[in-house]
Amino acid sequence: MQQLMKLSVPLVLGFAILGWQWPSDRVALPVVHLDDQAPAAAPAQPAVQTLDAAALKSASATIDKLVNAQLGKQNIKPLGRVSDEVFVRRAYLDLVGRIPTLDETQAFLGQKTSDKREKLVKKLIGSEGYLSHQFTFWADLLRATTRLQDRYPGQAYIDWIKQSLRDNKPYDKLVSELLQAEGAALARGNGATGYYVRDTGMPLDNMSNTIQVFLGTQLACAQCHNHPTDKWTRMDYFEMAAFTAGTAVKKGYRDDPKVKRGPEMRELAQKIKDAPPQVRNTMRMLTETVGLGVADNDTATIKLPHDYQYVDAKPGAKVEAHAMFGEADISNAAKGTAPRASYASWMVNQPRFAQVIANRMWKKSMGTGLIEPVDNLKDDTVASNPELMDFLTRVMVSVKFDLRKFQEILYTTDAYQRDSVKQDIAEDAYAFQGMKLRRLTGEQVWDSLMTLAVSDIDTHKGIDATHLHEMYEKHKDESPAELFELASSMSNKREEAGKLRADFQALKEKINKAPNGAEKAKLMQEMKSLADRRDELMSEADPLAKKKILGEGKGTGARDAKGGVGNLLRASELGSPAPNSHFLRTFGQSDRQLIDNGSDGAAVTQALAMMNGLIEPDLLSNRSVLTANVLKGSNAEAKAKQLWLTILSREPTSKEVSLAAKVIAAHGPEGAKDLAWALINSNEFLFLR
Numbered sequence: 001m002q003q004l005m006k007l008s009v010p011l012v013l014g015f016a017i018l019g020w021q022w023p024s025d026r027v028a029l030p031v032v033h034l035d036d037q038a039p040a041a042a043p044a045q046p047a048v049q050t051l052d053a054a055a056l057k058s059a060s061a062t063i064d065k066l067v068n069a070q071l072g073k074q075n076i077k078p079l080g081r082v083s084d085e086v087f088v089r090r091a092y093l094d095l096v097g098r099i100p101t102l103d104e105t106q107a108f109l110g111q112k113t114s115d116k117r118e119k120l121v122k123k124l125i126g127s128e129g130y131l132s133h134q135f136t137f138w139a140d141l142l143r144a145t146t147r148l149q150d151r152y153p154g155q156a157y158i159d160w161i162k163q164s165l166r167d168n169k170p171y172d173k174l175v176s177e178l179l180q181a182e183g184a185a186l187a188r189g190n191g192a193t194g195y196y197v198r199d200t201g202m203p204l205d206n207m208s209n210t211i212q213v214f215l216g217t218q219l220a221c222a223q224c225h226n227h228p229t230d231k232w233t234r235m236d237y238f239e240m241a242a243f244t245a246g247t248a249v250k251k252g253y254r255d256d257p258k259v260k261r262g263p264e265m266r267e268l269a270q271k272i273k274d275a276p277p278q279v280r281n282t283m284r285m286l287t288e289t290v291g292l293g294v295a296d297n298d299t300a301t302i303k304l305p306h307d308y309q310y311v312d313a314k315p316g317a318k319v320e321a322h323a324m325f326g327e328a329d330i331s332n333a334a335k336g337t338a339p340r341a342s343y344a345s346w347m348v349n350q351p352r353f354a355q356v357i358a359n360r361m362w363k364k365s366m367g368t369g370l371i372e373p374v375d376n377l378k379d380d381t382v383a384s385n386p387e388l389m390d391f392l393t394r395v396m397v398s399v400k401f402d403l404r405k406f407q408e409i410l411y412t413t414d415a416y417q418r419d420s421v422k423q424d425i426a427e428d429a430y431a432f433q434g435m436k437l438r439r440l441t442g443e444q445v446w447d448s449l450m451t452l453a454v455s456d457i458d459t460h461k462g463i464d465a466t467h468l469h470e471m472y473e474k475h476k477d478e479s480p481a482e483l484f485e486l487a488s489s490m491s492n493k494r495e496e497a498g499k500l501r502a503d504f505q506a507l508k509e510k511i512n513k514a515p516n517g518a519e520k521a522k523l524m525q526e527m528k529s530l531a532d533r534r535d536e537l538m539s540e541a542d543p544l545a546k547k548k549i550l551g552e553g554k555g556t557g558a559r560d561a562k563g564g565v566g567n568l569l570r571a572s573e574l575g576s577p578a579p580n581s582h583f584l585r586t587f588g589q590s591d592r593q594l595i596d597n598g599s600d601g602a603a604v605t606q607a608l609a610m611m612n613g614l615i616e617p618d619l620l621s622n623r624s625v626l627t628a629n630v631l632k633g634s635n636a637e638a639k640a641k642q643l644w645l646t647i648l649s650r651e652p653t654s655k656e657v658s659l660a661a662k663v664i665a666a667h668g669p670e671g672a673k674d675l676a677w678a679l680i681n682s683n684e685f686l687f688l689r
Helices: 053-073 084-095 102-109 116-125 128-142 155-166 171-179 191-197 203-215 234-244 263-274 277-290 339-348 351-366 386-398 403-411 442-453 466-475 480-513 518-541 604-612 615-619 625-631 636-648 654-680
Strands: 247-250 293-296 301-303 318-320
Touching: 053 386, 053 403, 084 102, 084 116, 084 128, 084 403, 102 636, 116 128, 116 403, 128 155, 128 442, 155 191, 155 466, 171 191, 171 339, 171 351, 191 247, 191 293, 203 234, 203 339, 203 351, 234 301, 234 318, 234 339, 263 277, 263 480, 277 466, 277 480, 351 386, 351 403, 386 403, 442 615, 442 625, 480 518, 604 615, 615 654, 625 636, 625 654, 636 654
Parallel strands: none
Antiparallel strands: 247 293, 301 318
């Protein structure tokens, strides 16, 4: 690669209208009147009106008119329309979370129809890759992890989010189900309970997070004192917390109904206490898993803390649930209505609820929210384009919180198809000339590299919660005594598996000394049998352990033909989040400890990961999709074209072709690999423009 470092390859990128009237051909949405009790920044919730295909298209046009009206008022010209080459890459990265494949790029660029961009958007929104990318967005907001609190199984929660996206569950329904989740955490289809398991032992934090995510309001400061910069008091906080005061995460084994508390249970407790540490740990894992769930006693009151310092109530006094705004006082709620049902209904019907998700979707597509920050709305908050924010909020309600329809509207606007802004912008007062140039997220970088490594990457799936559900179904009705016997057996299996290590080492030494032929083949077969036995024992020792990830899919590339792709899977199919040292975390993947905690900041470690990480062994190997594409080129110029189209989704310039042809002619396949290495490390690859 040394010869390439001396080349100068030209690859790097250079880095409110109060009196305005709606246009006559606007989308027919209901007029909004502000509710006196709602925050001033939020429009009142309109009645639902379903939009047909023509209305969806008209909504996109109205968005463009509102954007252009603001630009005109400020004497700012919108940026120009991007080329098809830029658009196809942008659309795939924004909607599918990865660069397009060579075939996808060529198929789009080869179309001559005037509506091909709109057709592409609709196609991508209905694709498997779209679901993968959407999961990343929601996993960051909902802090979904494979191990909740690094202790409880979280894959069922992850699967529930993925299935909700696959079903295109309306956003208000998704949120309502999360807030009312109840029952066994590992029962099939009940993964929504992970929303509360995620904050086990921290119910007050869960309420703060809920308000921040779904209503875009920072309430956490009021947990300890009246909010210093907003109107919320400490009483407001605890009145909201009362809605879920009766909700608790259960994580212990149930009592055996056949055995009364007394000598039998005391005897079992003593057995557990006297058992070896590994048995006790296994027992804890079993009981916390089989017994894990969310229960609700329908209480709607909470005690104020002992340090409550304000005159409106005494420390330790009981307060009843009351909504922070709007009408959702459930102190005298209708009979049969659970507090969390009232809580969820109030939440999804707040004007701010629709406004916040509309603003989040706008930021996701355009790079900057109309309200920034997206989760710190106050009564005096004003959007950078108030009329547009109001319109988007009403559209969100009119499409019945169908986020696919809403995104189809956004991604088919002229505004989305404009060139990107390369300079710094004032996000809280940005007149939208074009989307902000931004670095790819860690997941977008990883998934794009996977696209270059493995064919049909969207079809390859990793682990799911099947083994967890099976384990729960098998043991859910067992008594504590039976679970203890199981824990003892599992510990014995683990110990037995550990003893096989010496046998493995002895076999390895025999194989190294054995001559080639029948004797060596026999020893290899013995080692395979030993390995199978160890895998069997470990499976029995830990039924919660992940099964081996093969990433099975429909890929037909050389790598796929050899029995799976190992851990070369999309980010959404790996452990969530990835380990600290993983490429994804190096590029800013959220640790899922805080809401929306990903980062696109630059770091030296990122450059090192790109230069010395998986590119050489996986992307430039003879088994990768990238290599297969390059080999299709009949000469140096054709190979260069394949490289640029595969990696950057565009054809090389004449200068780039000339330079690339010289490198390939002089160095053959190694020269092509060096060029690929340079393109993948370029800013043009790592940025979305």
